[in-house]
Amino acid sequence: MKPRTPTDFVILGTLIPGERHGYEIMRFLESALxxxxxxxxxxLYVLLKRMEQEGLVVSRSEAQDIRPSKRVFHVTPLGRDAFEAWVNRPVPHVRDLRMEFICKLFFFRHLSLPGAMKLVLAQIDAIEALQERIRKHPKGEKDAFLNLLYGFKARNIECLLRWLKEEAATFADKYSS
Amino acid sequence: MKPRTPTDFVILGTLIPGERHGYEIMRFLESALxxxxxxxxxxLYVLLKRMEQEGLVVSRSEAQDIRPSKRVFHVTPLGRDAFEAWVNRPVPHVRDLRMEFICKLFFFRHLSLPGAMKLVLAQIDAIEALQERIRKHPKGEKDAFLNLLYGFKARNIECLLRWLKEEAATFADKYSS
DNA sequence: AGAATCATGTAAGGGGTTACATGATTCG
DNA sequence: CGAATCATGTAACCCCTTACATGATTCT
Incomplete structure (x- = not known):
């Protein structure tokens, strides 16, 4: 299984509750996210086509009298497994917290999935591991630029950890079955 | 003038102190940044070729007895102008602070450019404008996900502003002519 | 009358990646 | 002897974006 982009999983997630056609997926993403x-x-249509070739979704054509005919997609067991693996996996990089991780939390709530708290805790662990690696860098370095760079990273990671422990954990606790 | 990627400007920046060939640029970026x-x-070579076509740099071939021959690049006035405009312009998005803005600060120091403080202040203004837009979003919203999302953004921006005002400003103050 | 909605796509191009090609030299 | 350094590139592929095409219907 080759690595997929988050967009694939986001699309899969919108199909979990039931079949939808492309235009519906689009509007859902615009409004809900x-x-x-x-x-x-x-x-979107390119990805749907590719995901069908890879067996993550299947589609059937649905004729309509007035409107152009739709292609309605639904998730296969393979697609469902891929989504579940993704949604429960913490993101590896700090930069992915901003969007991808928050999207995962969205789906926990939207689909009433169990385990949101487990994900948040795993994510905290992952980020704390990165924090350790930054801490290893010597602080009283002669290179002022590197000090600035690592100062940025250290502060940013601290801030994100606080958010994870306070707001994300609260969200996971409240809004997940 | 079409919008260029930051990488173009980073390459231009390494050429400001004097001419260099591709391999040197590469090693410089690896070590200094x-x-x-x-x-x-x-x-890198693709970008250099395109930048030469666009008139930002010029190259001449330099034969060597033993090693393969090098192509040595130097910046044109056009390229210098483009770099200076870039380096003095605050980044428009929060996500660009992480890398692009810090790179700008690097070049202020590396090239002993004036105006680092001016950039930091302009950047603070730009980010504070974004902060205002986030503050406009109603807080006691019914949608828990949007609250989480805006909570993240608000916290993150706060943290970045603190970094800008403390560490980035200090850096700009100390290490720029 | 013109804009937005519904609905699905193709085409072109931009920016990036990894893998590969070449070929001598010097370091461990 | 194999690995790293020096030095420049091409080819294939990936993901994404914008622009464009179609064509009826409903809203303003």
Missing amino acids: EGAWRVSTSQ | EGAWRVSTSQ
Whole structure:
């Protein structure tokens, strides 16, 4: 299984509750995720086609009298497994907290999935491991630029950890079955 | 003038002190920016070629007896102008602080450019404008996910502003002519 | 009358990646 | 003897974006 982009999983997630056609997926992402995850319409159809070739989704054509006919997609067991593996896996990089991790939390709530708290805790562990690696860098370095860079990283990681422990954990606790 | 990627400007910046060939640029970026900005070797040569077509740099071939011959690049006035405009312009998005903005500060120090403090202040203004837009979002919203999302953004921006005002400003103050 | 909605796509191009090719030299 | 350094590139592929095409319907 080759590595997939988060967009694939976001699309899979919107199909978990039941079948939908492309246009519906688009509108759902625009309204529910409001800027948390953007997919252009053209890219959406490209991805759906590729995901069907890879067996993550299947589609059937549905004729309509007035409107153009739709292609309705639903998730296969393979697709469902891929989504579940993704949604329970913490993101590896700090930069992915901003969007991808928050999207995962969205789906925990949207789909009433269990284990949101487990994910948050695993994510905290992952980020704390990164924090350790930054701490290893000597602080009283002669290179002022590197000090600035590591200062940024250290502060940022601290801030994100606080968010994870306070707001994300609260969210996971409240809004997940 | 079409919008360029930061990588273009980073390459231009390394050429400001004097001419260099591709391999030298590569090693400089690896050592001095240490992970703050990555360019793969293949991409570097592609970019240099395109930048020459666009008139930002010029190259001449330099034969060597033993080693393969080098192409030595230097910046044109056009390229210098483009770099200076870039380095003095605050980044428009929060996500660009992480790498691009820090790279700018690097060049202020590396090239002993004036105006680092001015950039930091302009950047603070730009980020504070974004902060205002986030503050406009109603807080006691019914949608728990949006609250989480905006909570994240608000906290993150706060943390970044603190870094800008404390560490980045100090750096700009100390290490710029 | 013009804009937005519904609905699905193709085409072109931009920016990036990894893998590969070449070929001598010097270091461990 | 094998690995790293020096030095420049090409090829294939990936993901994404914008622009464009179609064509009826409903809202303003």
